[in-house]
Amino acid sequence: MSADRIALKERLDRATAHLETPVAAVDLAAFDDNADQLVARAQGKPLRVASKSVRCRTLLERVLARPGWRGVMAYTLPEAIWLVRSGVTADVLIAYPSVDRTAMRELTAEAKLADAITLMVDHPSHLDLVDQVTPPGDRPAVRLCLDLDSSWRPAGGLHMGVRRSPVHSAGQASALARRITARPGFRLVGMMSYEAQIAGLGDLPPGQALRGRAIRLMQSRSFPELVRRRAEAVAAVRQHADLEFVNGGGTGSVAATGADPAVTEVTAGSGLYGPTLFDAYSAWRPTPSAFFALSVVRRPAPRIATVLGGGWIASGPAEASRLPTPYLPEGLAFKPDEGAGEVQTPLLGAAAAALRPGDRVWFRHAKAGELCEHVNELQLVDGGSATPAPTYRGEGHAFLG
Missing domain, CATH: 3.20.20.10 (Alanine racemase)
Structure with a gap:
């Protein structure tokens, strides 16, 4: 994992360590x-x-x-x-x-x-x-x-x-x-x-x-x-x-x-x-700032780590680009025949071997604001601390719900 990714994961983990997952954060x-x-x-x-x-x-x-x-x-x-x-x-x-x-x-x-x-x-x-x-x-x-x-x-x-x-x-x-x-x-x-x-x-x-x-x-x-x-x-x-x-x-x-x-x-x-949809643009790619974390709950095989939840699918055509992306740690991928599940999501790859129950995996959503339909608040991360801010959902509003 690159130094930047390691530092980002450490910062997000430290700022939200007192919270239970799922947790969404904005750097x-x-x-x-x-x-x-x-x-x-x-x-x-x-x-x-x-x-x-x-x-x-x-x-x-x-x-x-x-x-x-x-x-x-x-x-x-x-x-x-x-x-x-x-x-x-x-x-x-x-x-x-x-x-x-x-x-x-x-x-x-x-x-x-x-x-x-x-x-x-x-x-x-x-x-x-x-x-x-x-x-x-x-x-x-x-x-x-x-x-x-x-x-x-x-x-x-x-x-x-x-x-x-x-x-x-x-x-x-x-x-x-x-x-x-x-x-x-x-x-x-x-x-x-x-x-x-x-x-x-x-x-x-x-x-x-x-x-x-x-x-x-x-x-x-x-x-x-x-x-x-x-x-x-x-x-x-x-x-x-x-x-x-x-x-x-x-x-x-x-x-x-x-x-x-x-x-x-x-x-x-x-x-x-x-x-993640904006990773596919050549003109300009924004720095990822919004993430959500899920906890590993079991290890069904040496190179598989299963997190609780994960099926936060984006709107649009039903294709892989609408799936969330496991981002931190690097080197994780969905199990092709299961994908991102509503209740549990198995993750494959070399990085899965080092994960244990209770560890966190940070994901990026495919689209921007749709992340907020899954959580009542965003943790606004500034340095090593986080301040909660309610989402529309957290304030009791689902304007298209």
Whole structure:
């Protein structure tokens, strides 16, 4: 095991020795360094923190207090209301359309919330729902952001990227903007375009050289097309509304998106924790800062150590990249026919021979904020000590649960 890994394991073990497993920890030195690295890559554009990738109010407040960070991108309207009411931020952009009528009623009943929260829309029916909850004359103006689809459509029916907004062209964006601005009780204040095929897709998938080359070729052609189309769409929408912001990107594209003249702010979040999916990016790899530890409970064979729990699987396609990774000590791997189990997880390898019941194995999650759905608190490690900070779950919130 490398000296850096040995030192990290000793620091995590020492700081959390008084706690029972499972335990999740964030190394604050790495977290802060990642925050600074993201700012340095953002080309002078402010960064909006993606709360979905953090899910801990203490850490959201920590990163927002750093230079270069401004505002939150939330994932649900109830979460956005909670963040504003609790004083985390007065600037929340919701990344996805909401149809939560109860939360909508709360939003439209209070000017403070309506001034702080921006809803995402990509169809007039989203406006209809707001009007059904609270008619225009009975509410403050609702802030809206138009979601521009960023996928690449090179020819025919080919579609490279995720399926999000139906608004793909400048003409479609202009048409929707015209309909929004003609409706009373709404203010179109922003545009967003998330280039998932670049920001959310690693170009160095392990053991897949041919796929990596295909991804890099796709990205090299997709991004210039998006820059051109995004500029056209922004110009078209500005004919109808005075936009306060144009949001784009994610951790995997901070530098490229920040260099786009049409973009005024960039979103990032996963890069603060450095989950394993970002090991497959050539442009920038964050330092791992978030980990979880499980205890060895038995030794079924000389080179097998079994830990209690472990099935903390990430969302997305059902493939190996969504499994957690045994990280400390080095040299551990899953048993292929068992994988990461909900109750127990056998680990193979030379390092397993030295493990005994009661020893800890530290893992990295495949995705960032999803780690927080398994624990009530994160241990914030600073040097050799740890301070607990509640996760969303620990504060009683499961916004997508």
